[in-house]
Amino acid sequence: MIQNSLRLRWIKRGNSQSASLLRPLANFTRVMLVALAVLIWLEHLGFDASTILAGLGIGGIAVALASKQSIENFIGTITLYSSAPIKVGNIGRFGSITGTVEEIGLRCTRIRTIDRSVINVPNARLSEMDIENISEREKIRLKTDIRLDYQTSTEQIHHIIDDIRCLLEQHDKVEESPLRVTFKGFGLYGLQLNVFAYIGTTDFAEFQLVSEELHFGIMNVVSKHGSRIVPVVPVAATQA
Known part of the structure; x- marks a missing residue:
């Protein structure tokens, strides 16, 4: 008792x-x-x-x-x-x-x-x-790689990077720093962009919702500028 x-x-x-x-x-x-x-x-x-x-x-x-x-x-x-x-x-x-x-x-x-x-x-x-x-972390990292079609021009890449950066900066859950959107280089199947930022929450369920929202936004940005996201392995290769 x-x-x-x-x-x-x-x-x-x-x-x-x-x-x-x-x-x-x-x-x-x-x-x-x-x-x-x-x-x-x-x-x-x-x-x-x-x-x-x-x-x-x-x-x-x-x-x-x-x-x-x-x-x-x-x-x-x-x-x-x-x-x-x-x-x-x-x-x-x-x-x-x-x-x-x-x-x-x-x-x-x-x-x-x-x-x-x-x-x-x-x-x-x-x-x-x-x-x-x-449980002790004060924020959760968002890190994703995007592969663009090799038909994407240099001008398109610049616009896509700028718009993705704006998308992140305008979101109230994304920390101001560090925040990076960079052209990583030439991958085997596409032009690689790297997105890195921190989401200001310790709740993983909330992080997933914010991450989903940002990924949809990135897809819209890429489509808006006439490019497309390519898979890591071409579909034809996976079917062979």
């Missing part, structure tokens, strides 16, 4: 990281209290507590050697909480895994993948992974 009350209070204060650690710490405290109660009970039965503790000390060495992985996971947990590369609720890439962090426990971290499955990653392993915290 007290545990749930504290957890809800910390979540309301925005301290979800501490809230996720509350359950494993409560379990650890419960085990220690039970162990202490057992020692007191044994003393009442006439056993010598110091002898028992000495025996536990020798046994503890053997247990520590046998539980090397658990100790490594605990150290990994300390590393995750001290450096805080991720927090509960963050979306990120963890090696080959992409998903949302649901809980950071004492032994492992629970991640909900895009496919809605749950993966429990040992903290010792997670602390050594390359972690990309997608």
Whole structure:
């Protein structure tokens, strides 16, 4: 009851990281209290507590050697909480895994993948992974290559570049800088233009809508100036 009350209070204060650690710490405290109660009970039965503790000390060495992985996971947990590369609720890439962090426990971290499955990653392993915290980005990059028909003239290319740049500059979601529209060079199947800009949102769904709007606008610009976008591989080649 007290545990749930504290957890809800910390979540309301925005301290979800501490809230996720509350359950494993409560379990650890419960085990220690039970162990202490057992020692007191044994003393009442006439056993010598110091002898028992000495025996536990020798046994503890053997247990520590046998539980090397658990100790490594605990150290990994300390590393995750001290450096805080991720927090509960963050979306990120963890090696080959992409998903949302649901809980950071004492032994492992629970991640909900895009496919809605749950993966429990040992903290010792997670602390050594390359972690990309997608939730921490303040904007999303838009980068696309356009291939124009080789029949496109130099004058047409200049007009297309200018109009695409204007399209980006006039959109309220596109960051002013860096913003580039350049003639990249001569590709195998077409004249290559490169479009690079940042969309001022952290919401990927919103980014997709803005990206779609801009790509439709680019298609209209190319069509307006009498050129056309060619595929990476000619249709005839794919059918051969």
